[in-house]
Amino acid sequence: MKVTGFSFIRNAIKYDYPIVEAIKSILPICDEFVVAVGNSEDATLDLIKAIDPTKIKIIETVWDDNLREGGRVLAVETNKAFKEISKDTDWCFYIQGDEALQEDFYPVVREAMEKHKDNPKVDGLLFHYKHFYGSYDYIGSSTNWYRNEIRVIKNNPEIYSYRDAQGFRKGNNEKLNVIPIDAWIYHYGWVRPPKTMLQKNSNFKSFYDGEKKQVASNEEFDYSEIDMLSLFEGKHPKVMQDRINRQNWKFERDISIKKTSFKEAVKQFVMKLTGGYIIGEYRNYKIIK
Numbered sequence: 001m002k003v004t005g006f007s008f009i010r011n012a013i014k015y016d017y018p019i020v021e022a023i024k025s026i027l028p029i030c031d032e033f034v035v036a037v038g039n040s041e042d043a044t045l046d047l048i049k050a051i052d053p054t055k056i057k058i059i060e061t062v063w064d065d066n067l068r069e070g071g072r073v074l075a076v077e078t079n080k081a082f083k084e085i086s087k088d089t090d091w092c093f094y095i096q097g098d099e100a101l102q103e104d105f106y107p108v109v110r111e112a113m114e115k116h117k118d119n120p121k122v123d124g125l126l127f128h129y130k131h132f133y134g135s136y137d138y139i140g141s142s143t144n145w146y147r148n149e150i151r152v153i154k155n156n157p158e159i160y161s162y163r164d165a166q167g168f169r170k171g172n173n174e175k176l177n178v179i180p181i182d183a184w185i186y187h188y189g190w191v192r193p194p195k196t197m198l199q200k201n202s203n204f205k206s207f208y209d210g211e212k213k214q215v216a217s218n219e220e221f222d223y224s225e226i227d228m229l230s231l232f233e234g235k236h237p238k239v240m241q242d243r244i245n246r247q248n249w250k251f252e253r254d255i256s257i258k259k260t261s262f263k264e265a266v267k268q269f270v271m272k273l274t275g276g277y278i279i280g281e282y283r284n285y286k287i288i289k
Helices: 019-029 044-049 072-083 103-116 194-209 238-245 262-274
Strands: 003-009 032-038 056-061 091-094 099-101 124-133 138-140 148-154 159-162 167-170 177-190 229-231
Touching: 003 019, 003 072, 019 032, 019 044, 019 099, 019 103, 019 238, 032 044, 032 072, 044 056, 056 072, 072 091, 072 159, 072 194, 099 103, 103 124, 103 148, 103 177, 148 167, 148 177
Parallel strands: 003 032, 003 091, 032 056, 124 177
Antiparallel strands: 091 148, 099 177, 124 138, 124 148, 138 229, 159 167
């Protein structure tokens, strides 16, 4: 069984993406890794080159900055990396530049890959998610955060990155058939120094609405404007520990404070009543058994 990881990145240093940690978090599972490194304003290319030259294949890309609608450029860059994966690969492990897999889940992922490798009905594997916010101690707990997403797919040329690269589709906009596995991806997209967070957020929004707001050097992101948080109970991936130790800002939140709409309050009530059902939850996949 051959496994290839893939990802894309641009301006990782400027916007403080933990891309090195992201890649390293799944590298032990992968036989090789493809990274699409976009034209950057910093030393992102050198950063990626220094990780593991024996395993990592870099393709240098130029982002089409005219694709600033709905995050489409993110899917385009994902597909560039996906298309460079060698044909003898069985499974493709996708990781974004602000995600990481906790190493305790390696056996779970490997077992699922082995079990479903030759099953033509299975297109991919579905992971659980934890979304960190403000610091490494809090996670988003409202229904606005997606709970699951596909991160391992078969090496099928009919599969492609969907919309803004959150998930995948195949053929003529068909959802993938996936197997849920008991493994977690940790998403750190909302954990950065407040000044960098504001700059990154402004840049990221421009991929959707086409407008990049200029941010003053003294402006900071207001982390207090969040609806619901929970305390994180568990352990972070080992590859994240140095970054966590370097955190140089303070964020604390009384988790009893909830700034929810009536609609969200109803969703929370139903979720607790049913043991997990979320009204109108978006699912970019088909779960099979």
